[in-house]
Amino acid sequence: MNPQRAVRFATSPTRIARLALLIVAIALLAACASAPRRGGTTPSALASEPARGPKGEIAAANDVLFRAMALVGTPYRWGGNSPAGGFDCSGLVDYIYRNATGLELPRTSGEMAGMDARKVKRMTQLVSGDLVFFDIGGRISHVGVYVGKGRFVHAPNSGGTVRMDDIDGPYWAEHFAFGRRVLD
Numbered sequence: 001m002n003p004q005r006a007v008r009f010a011t012s013p014t015r016i017a018r019l020a021l022l023i024v025a026i027a028l029l030a031a032c033a034s035a036p037r038r039g040g041t042t043p044s045a046l047a048s049e050p051a052r053g054p055k056g057e058i059a060a061a062n063d064v065l066f067r068a069m070a071l072v073g074t075p076y077r078w079g080g081n082s083p084a085g086g087f088d089c090s091g092l093v094d095y096i097y098r099n100a101t102g103l104e105l106p107r108t109s110g111e112m113a114g115m116d117a118r119k120v121k122r123m124t125q126l127v128s129g130d131l132v133f134f135d136i137g138g139r140i141s142h143v144g145v146y147v148g149k150g151r152f153v154h155a156p157n158s159g160g161t162v163r164m165d166d167i168d169g170p171y172w173a174e175h176f177a178f179g180r181r182v183l184d
Contacts, residue, residue, distance in 0.1 A: 044150025044166040046123060057183040061129035063100035064183070068145045068153040071096070074162045076155050087162060089143050092155040093131060096145060097182065105182070109133065109143035113180065120179035123150075123167055130179040132167060140177055 077086030081095055090112060094105045106112050113133045120126055126146045132154075134142040144154030146167065155162045165172060 044168050046150025046166075046168055057129070060101050060183050061127070064096055064129045064145060065147050067096045067100045068147060069164070071162050072153060072164055074155075076157065076160055076162070078157065080155075087155040088157065089155045092153075092162060093143050093145055101183070103182065110140045112143055113140040113177070115180055115182070118181040118184055120181055123173075123176060123179075126167075126179050127181065129183045130181050132179045133177045134172065134175040135177040136175050142175070146179060 071083060071087070071092065074083050074092075075086040076088065078088050079091070080086035080088050081091030083095075087095065090105075090107060090109045093109075093112065094107065097103045097105050106115065112131060117131075120130055126132065128146060128148040130146040132144050132146050132152050133140045134144075136142055142154065142156075144152040146152045147164065150166050150168055151164050152167050152172075153162065153164050156165075167173065167176060
């Protein structure tokens with residue numbers, strides 16, 4: 001094929017239309033596969049709550065929070081458990097606790113939810129460093145770390161990055177199951 005014909009073939013209207021359609025389809029599929037992003041400018045209703053940490057474990061809770069917030073922006077990767085390779089939700093939580101406190105947590109969010117640790121049933125009772133669990137599809141399938149003021153750090157399965165969201169936002173409040181006080 002001569003070079004002029006190759007350029008015309010690569011930029012033909014049919015190929016451009018197909019490429020545009022493919023890009024739109026990928027964007028729609030990505031949007032459908034992800035949890036809603038933090039929307040609006042209304043702050044969490046829990047933002048006015050006083051900052052609280054677990055009794056006797058303030059230093060450990062601070063280490064957990066610093067590590068959690070430092071990982072915001074790290075890519076999501078299913079099965080991931082390191083900053084270099086990315087994180088899924090339970091890999092993120094285990095990494096934070098292992099490196100901040102030396103505590104190794106179970107591998108999955110369901111196993112973490114079943115740990116022998118104080119259960120926190122209401123969002124208003126959460127303290128910084130608590131694990132927060134979400135029931136999605138009839139079972140515990142997501143976990144994050146509560147940082148305080150109505151916010152939590154987590155690795156959503158949207159193909160995005162580790163981020164901080166309002167726990168009482170429309171999506172997360174609907175799926176909140178309970179918290180676990182690991183530092184107590």
